[in-house]
Amino acid sequence: MMATTVPAEAGETNITNEDAEHVFQLDAVSFSYHGRHEALIDVDLTIERGEQLVILGANGSGKSTLLKMLDGLYRPTSGTIRAFGQDITDVADDPVRARELHRRVGLVFQDADVQLFSPTVYDDVAFGPLQMGWDKERVTREVARALEQMNVTHLSDRAPYELSGGEKKRVAIATVLSMEPDVILLDEPTASLDPRSSAVLVDVIAGLRDLGKTVVVTTHQLEIVPLIATRVVVFGDQERRPVASGNATEILSNAELLIRTNLVHEHLHFHADANLMHSHLHGPEHHEG
Ligand SMILES: Nc1ncnc2c1ncn2[C@@H]1O[C@H](COP(=O)(O)OP(=O)(O)OP(=O)(O)O)[C@@H](O)[C@H]1O
Ligand SMILES: [Mg+2]
Numbered sequence: 476m477m478a479t480t481v482p483a484e485a486g487e488t489n490i491t492n493e494d495a496e497h498v499f500q501l502d503a504v505s506f507s508y509h510g511r512h513e514a515l516i517d518v519d520l521t522i523e524r525g526e527q528l529v530i531l532g533a534n535g536s537g538k539s540t541l542l543k544m545l546d547g548l549y550r551p552t553s554g555t556i557r558a559f560g561q562d563i564t565d566v567a568d569d570p571v572r573a574r575e576l577h578r579r580v581g582l583v584f585q586d587a588d589v590q591l592f593s594p595t596v597y598d599d600v601a602f603g604p605l606q607m608g609w610d611k612e613r614v615t616r617e618v619a620r621a622l623e624q625m626n627v628t629h630l631s632d633r634a635p636y637e638l639s640g641g642e643k644k645r646v647a648i649a650t651v652l653s654m655e656p657d658v659i660l661l662d663e664p665t666a667s668l669d670p671r672s673s674a675v676l677v678d679v680i681a682g683l684r685d686l687g688k689t690v691v692v693t694t695h696q697l698e699i700v701p702l703i704a705t706r707v708v709v710f711g712d713q714e715r716r717p718v719a720s721g722n723a724t725e726i727l728s729n730a731e732l733l734i735r736t737n738l739v740h741e742h743l744h745f746h747a748d749a750n751l752m753h754s755h756l757h758g759p760e761h762h763e764g
Contacts, residue, residue, distance in 0.1 A: 497557070498522050498658055498689045499545055504554035506540055514540040516715040518554070520708065522691065527684050529700050530693045531726070532710030533737035538693040539585050541710075542660045545691065546582040547573050578607065581651035585662040585693075587643035591635035596627065596646050599635055603654035621653035624679055626672070640667040648676070658689040665696050677702045697727060697738065709736050 499522040506515040515537045522528055522545075532538050543549050544556060547566040555564045558576060566572045581603075584590050593599040600621055604614040622628040625645040630638065635646060644667050651659060661680075665673040673696075680703045683690050692703060700707060701723040709726060711718040719732055726732065733739040 496524065496560075498524050498526075498559060500557040501544075502555045502557075504544065504551045504556060506537075506544065506549060507552050508540075510552075513715060515544070515551075518716045520717055522689065524689055525684070525687050527680065527690045527703055527705045528692070529704040529707045529723070530691065530710060531695075531697075531700070531707060531736070531738055532693070533712040536710040536712040536736075537715045538710060539662050542582055542662050542691065542693065545658075545660055546580055547576045548582075578654070579656055580658040580660065581654055581656035582660040583648050583651050583662060583664060585666070587640070587647040587667075588636075590647040590650055591643060594634060595631065596633050596635055596638075596649075597622075597631040599646060600649045600653045603650060607654060617653045617655065621649040624652055624682075625649040626675055641669060641672055644668060645672060645676075648679075652679070656688075658691070659683060661690065661692045663693055663695070665694060665699060673699065695738070697733075700727060709738070711736055 499520070501518050501520045504515060504518040504520075505513070507513045518537075518541070520541075530538050530541065540549070544551065545558070547558075547563050550567045551564060555562060557563065559579065563572070563576060566576055591599050593602060597618065601614055601618045604617050609617070619628070622631060625648050627642065627645050627649055630642060630646065635643060638646065644664065648661070648664060664676055668676060677699060680690055680692070684705075690703075694700065704723045707719075707721060707723055707726040708717045709719040709732065710716065718736065719726060719729070730739070734741050
């Protein structure tokens with residue numbers, strides 16, 4: 476989200492180390508809301524360039540808080556965060572550097588209403604590109620592309636508040652895609668999407684992977700994990716930090732882990748084998764086009 480309109484000045488773009496091997500590096504990051512509610516505790520996490528990382532975790536385990544930290548919206552209570560090789564721990568207090576970070580990292584919020592504030596869908600999707608200072612042709616082109624990608628071109632002239640939950644979510648995703656960020660953070664993007672829209676989003680994420688973009692997705696929908704993840708990290712709701720990391724097959728076949736971390740309920744059926752078969756047929760390594 477663009478929190479500021481401070482113009483970026485030449486020579487101030489120090490969050491641009493293209494050679495940095497890690498997109499994000501968190502060292503011992505903790506965060507408390509209002510100094511009371513501990514949302515993240517001692518998180519060590521590295522995210523590599525071009526990864527498609529899925530973050531799983533029960534309600535309240537800190538997933539949304541983590542994405543907001545990666546987007547530089549919150550300052551850690553302790554620990555350090557680096558992005559593209561630069562220390563961004565204090566970026567929330569520095570509008571110029573925050574703006575520079577937001578040129579490269581786009582966050583789609585869990586609640587689409589937070590993201591949509593313009594009179595029309597078109598204006599919302601054009602907001603980021605206009606803030607980037609792109610010329611008119613480029614803005615028009617990128618907005619059209621993002622609307623098309625999320626299958627919301629027909630909603631261009633509608634008021635965002637008049638849309639359904641799933642339509643809002645798709646528009647919110649388009650507002651980030653239109654800026655062509657290097658890193659896309661998606662907080663439960665399929666939560667309110669019907670199966671066809673979820674499949675569209677899975678394809679969009681595959682397309683981002685093919686472009687070499689880094690994508691971080693939180694979800695509770697285990698069935699999409701094998702389709703999008705090159706790596707999965709599981710947050711523990713008591714620990715409020717990663718308790719497991721592996722590929723989709725390793726994580727989804729670990730029933731004990733999934734039950735312990737409240738990602739599946741032992742009384743609800745979970746067809747791990749079906750997921751693994753799906754992963755084998757359609758997983759990232761087998762994606763065509
Ligand atoms: N604005 C806030 N003020 C106070 N506490 C908060 C706030 N937002 C989140 N928390 C607390 O921080 C912890 C982590 O919340 P967070 O939203 O990051 O979890 P989450 O993993 O995204 O959960 P969900 O699956 O429900 O979206 C929870 O205990 C929550 O109650
Ligand atoms: Mg959340």
